[in-house]
Amino acid sequence: MISFENVDFSYNDNQIIKNLSFKLNDGESLLITGHSGCGKTTVARLILGLLMPDSGKISAPEKISTVFQEDRLISKFNVRKNIYLPLSKHRYGFADKLISEFGFDDIANSSISRLSGGMKRRIAIIRAIAYGGNALILDEPFNGIDSRNVSLIKDIIMREYTEKSKSVIIISHNKSDVVATNSKILEL
Amino acid sequence: MPTNYIKKLLYVFLAIAFWFFVWEAASFFINDNLKLFLPSPVLVFKALIRLINKLSFWQAVLLTLLRIFTGFICGVLTGTFFGILTSHLKIFDAIFSPAMRIIRAVPVVAFIILAYLFINVNYLPIFICFLMVMPLIWQTVHDELSSFDNDLSEMATVFNIKGFKKLFLIKFVTISDKIITTMVNGIGLAWKSGIASEVLCTPAISLGKNLYRAKGNINYDEVYAITLIVVILSILIELLIKYTYSKKLRTEKKDD
Numbered sequence: 001m002i003s004f005e006n007v008d009f010s011y012n013d014n015q016i017i018k019n020l021s022f023k024l025n026d027g028e029s030l031l032i033t034g035h036s037g038c039g040k041t042t043v044a045r046l047i048l049g050l051l052m053p054d055s056g057k058i059s060a061p062e063k064i065s066t067v068f069q070e071d072r073l074i075s076k077f078n079v080r081k082n083i084y085l086p087l088s089k090h091r092y093g094f095a096d097k098l099i100s101e102f103g104f105d106d107i108a109n110s111s112i113s114r115l116s117g118g119m120k121r122r123i124a125i126i127r128a129i130a131y132g133g134n135a136l137i138l139d140e141p142f143n144g145i146d147s148r149n150v151s152l153i154k155d156i157i158m159r160e161y162t163e164k165s166k167s168v169i170i171i172s173h174n175k176s177d178v179v180a181t182n183s184k185i186l187e188l
Numbered sequence: 189m190p191t192n193y194i195k196k197l198l199y200v201f202l203a204i205a206f207w208f209f210v211w212e213a214a215s216f217f218i219n220d221n222l223k224l225f226l227p228s229p230v231l232v233f234k235a236l237i238r239l240i241n242k243l244s245f246w247q248a249v250l251l252t253l254l255r256i257f258t259g260f261i262c263g264v265l266t267g268t269f270f271g272i273l274t275s276h277l278k279i280f281d282a283i284f285s286p287a288m289r290i291i292r293a294v295p296v297v298a299f300i301i302l303a304y305l306f307i308n309v310n311y312l313p314i315f316i317c318f319l320m321v322m323p324l325i326w327q328t329v330h331d332e333l334s335s336f337d338n339d340l341s342e343m344a345t346v347f348n349i350k351g352f353k354k355l356f357l358i359k360f361v362t363i364s365d366k367i368i369t370t371m372v373n374g375i376g377l378a379w380k381s382g383i384a385s386e387v388l389c390t391p392a393i394s395l396g397k398n399l400y401r402a403k404g405n406i407n408y409d410e411v412y413a414i415t416l417i418v419v420i421l422s423i424l425i426e427l428l429i430k431y432t433y434s435k436k437l438r439t440e441k442k443d444d
Contacts, residue, residue, distance in 0.1 A: 050342055072342075074361055076364070077361070085349065086348065131347055
């Protein structure tokens with residue numbers, strides 16, 4: 001479960017989050033939306049523990065996986081090595097399965113620097129799903145990805161997270177980015 | 189053989205031929221008009237042949253290489269260790285960073301003279317190379333780790349990548365280009381300082397002693413021949429470091 005209770009957060013006296021409360025039960029998905037600069041990514045960073053709130057209470061599972069707004073891949077590593085990087089060895093098989101499902105078998109040993117932006121985005125998504133965790137946060141995950149691949153990714157996220165009673169949060173300015181039809185929507 | 193490769197080889201050959209011509213012309217002019225002695229490329233080449241036919245010369249080359257390489261490796265390892273320490277812990281930064289900056293600023297000859305009092309001449313070039321390389325590597329590792337990409341650090345935190353895995357698989361992999369460039373500069377510096385310390389302290393079997401002796405005997409064709417060997421060895425080691433690193437990169441980037 002992920003919950004915010006009356007959370008306030010400000011950057012240098014500029015209040016970004018004001019008295020925010022919401023609750024996301026296990027297996028539920030949430031779309032956080034709003035205009036640029038409204039604090040969507042800040043909410044993700046607060047959940048991940050990368051920022052501390054000024055006041056209020058945040059509850060979140062200990063192990064959360066994420067897709068950052070930027071890909072944050074290691075340019076010197078190939079695709080497979082980037083995906084393996086945060087994993088323990090027993091998850092390599094699962095990662096390989098995801099690589100196949102995403103259709104990346106042929107480029108698994110290629111350098112990251114050779115790939116397009118959309119491909120890098122999908123590799124960041126594979127890395128996050130392969131890592132596991134009790135919740136998944138995706139920040140603008142579908143930028144540069146075509147609609148056929150977006151629906152494939154949504155299906156895999158549903159299978160690996162919501163259907164396994166794990167929470168999913170998607171941050172996007174596009175309301176059609178919800179992973180499930182019954183997703184909650186939080187507009188900041 | 190690709191045309192570009194032939195073109196490149198031709199340019200290298202032309203450059204060498206040009207400089208040999210300049211050398212020959214300078215030697216002719218200086219020896220004839222100024223009554224000074226600058227050995228011609230032919231004389232130096234003959235001296236080179238004489239040298240490479242001597243076993244004692246190869247022993248000197250080997251021992252000099254060993255000394256310089258030992259000092260260089262010790263410098264790289266110690267510099268890296270201190271770089272990690274000072275970039276992560278403020279207290280070590282306060283203690284060691286000024287010392288490193290002082291070592292960098294002190295002229296190499298001053299170190300050679302000072303160390304001569306305490307260190308056996310056979311090991312002194314090792315120590316000098318170490319002192320020259322260590323602060324150079326330290327500076328790069330310290331600066332690069334201190335200003336390391338915050339995005340990747342956050343990624344490591346979220347994915348629970350800690351300790352050595354974070355340090356070597358994320359940080360060092362990311363900054364490796366800068367470290368290799370510094371190492372290439374460092375090996376050049378190690379050669380210069382190592383040979384200088386050998387010339388000043390004359391360890392029993394060393395290129396530096398051969399150079400010193402040749403100078404003493406006013407055998408300038410041999411001085412030039414030894415210098416040429418030193419330059420060639422320095423370039424070869426530099427190329428070896430670059431080649432090893434680019435080969436590693438190629439292996440990593442290679443497709444199945």
